[in-house]
Amino acid sequence: MKLHTTNYVNTFIEVAEDCPVSQAQVPPEKKEKTLANLQYEKISRNPYVYSSDDIIFGCYAIKNDISENEKQKEREKFFSKGQACLRSSPLAKRYGFGFHHNSEGKVALFPVESKEYQQFLNDNSVKKTKAMRSKRK
Template structure:
């Protein structure tokens, strides 16, 4: 399992970690469980422990929970570090440890605070691709840990423009799979998805493929991937792949630098 830092919510108004008020609230109990037991619980184990403390019920069964919804990450300035075993610890947003981890390991953002139900929102439970893009751009703009120059580079990379796209055009010169050279038809596609990548990985040209739109969509959706030799792997869920313009003889020429990212795609994105 890859290490990961869950960053505070992009619309959080705090820049300093604080302790939740005393009491038997879920947020206070969650804080006490994690601050007193760093790297002891996985997310599932942590949620069970929180319920045990709150309800004194040791036989609870927790099916689903996301730490990214916790007010610790939305209101109180705490990030969560998951080690390679999935064990969690709190990390203060104003700490050197938080800043270092945010640069060195994979990062994702906590969920935003809930929008007013009567308003149009980009924070719907099921976001369209457009809304997801807007969400990512807002997250970049609200990140106080990076410079304006870095923000501009990340924004351009997210929308497939600027230096990142130029780097991919310089590397591939054509669709990495089909060989199509018409630039207007080619999409700058991340191999390890944007949402799972650190800021450095988001700008790394080796984390990118230049693809025709139909191939990009299938790749981004996990319906195709590529093995260590670059040969295409087609998901069983894509039964009409020929109609989608995809063939079994497709391949991509991967360098050693690409292979880490492609391995991540096969393990975490591809739908076998």
């Protein structure tokens, strides 16, 4: 069985062209944690610890209440189909965060207004791609 991946290496995902904020915002807490909350917590508390696959599947596992025993099998099933990568994350589309994937494919978050965000944009050794737009042109 072919496994798909959402991992990038040495790549910076910029906020979406139609991102409504010019300063990053922490996703608001709701009764049920949203995907944005889960991703924000996991990445902001553990910069450069997890790959994109770890984050995307980890959040899916929480949302779908997958037990520790089932995780490996469910992860293989999950990635047997292509999955949306962090370019579709609400953090980059709506809340003003860019994602940097380092040379090991591990991810960290950077607010759009930060000095580091600008440094990634100006760094020619880092590939850049934009988050997906929320609305069609």
